[in-house]
Amino acid sequence: MSVNERLTLSKYSRILAILLPMTIVSTHTNAQDRTFDAGFVMSEMPTKQRFAFVNGVLQGLAYARFRKDKPDETGMTCIQQWLFSNKSDRWKTVEAAFNKYQDKPPAVLLHLLAKKECGE
Numbered sequence: 053m054s055v056n057e058r059l060t061l062s063k064y065s066r067i068l069a070i071l072l073p074m075t076i077v078s079t080h081t082n083a084q085d086r087t088f089d090a091g092f093v094m095s096e097m098p099t100k101q102r103f104a105f106v107n108g109v110l111q112g113l114a115y116a117r118f119r120k121d122k123p124d125e126t127g128m129t130c131i132q133q134w135l136f137s138n139k140s141d142r143w144k145t146v147e148a149a150f151n152k153y154q155d156k157p158p159a160v161l162l163h164l165l166a167k168k169e170c171g172e
Contacts, residue, residue, distance in 0.1 A: 087155075088157075088158075089154060089155055089156060089157060089158070090149070090150035090151075090153055090154050090155070090156050090157070090158050090161055091150070091154030091155060093105060093106075093150055093158050094147070094150045094151055094154065103143070105158070106135065106146055106158070106162065107135060109158060109159050109162050110131055110132070110134060110135055110162055110166065111132065112159075113131050113159070113162065113163055113166060114127075114128045114129075114131035114132045115128070117131055117170075127170055127171060130166075130169065130170035130171075131166050131170050134165075134166045134169060134170060145165060146161075146162070146165065149161045149164075149165060
């Protein structure tokens with residue numbers, strides 16, 4: 053792996069390390085009596101925050117995929133681009149899945165959706 057690739061991964065790791073606690077802390081105050089599931093994401097988060105959360109989870113899944121497949125970055129790249137490859141249709145798919153399976157963890161649903169196109 054080249055130095056530029058390591059720096060890029062390091063940058064994404066830092067971004068995720070910043071965003072994830074912010075998301076958890078901001079939702080924790082609203083969710084003290086509620087489970088953090090897909091229903092919570094759809095009902096309690098504003099749309100912009102919801103999109104940032106979904107993108108953050110996908111970036112985490114992409115990094116986990118890279119760790120599993122390294123040095124092959126095909127799966128990681130696929131997951132990173134999954135939401136943006138057809139943004140409006142993908143977002144509708146995410147919202148439909150979150151609304152249908154409101155009692156499931158958001159990361160599991162996103163993993164299953166991205167897995168259809170990007171494999172395991």
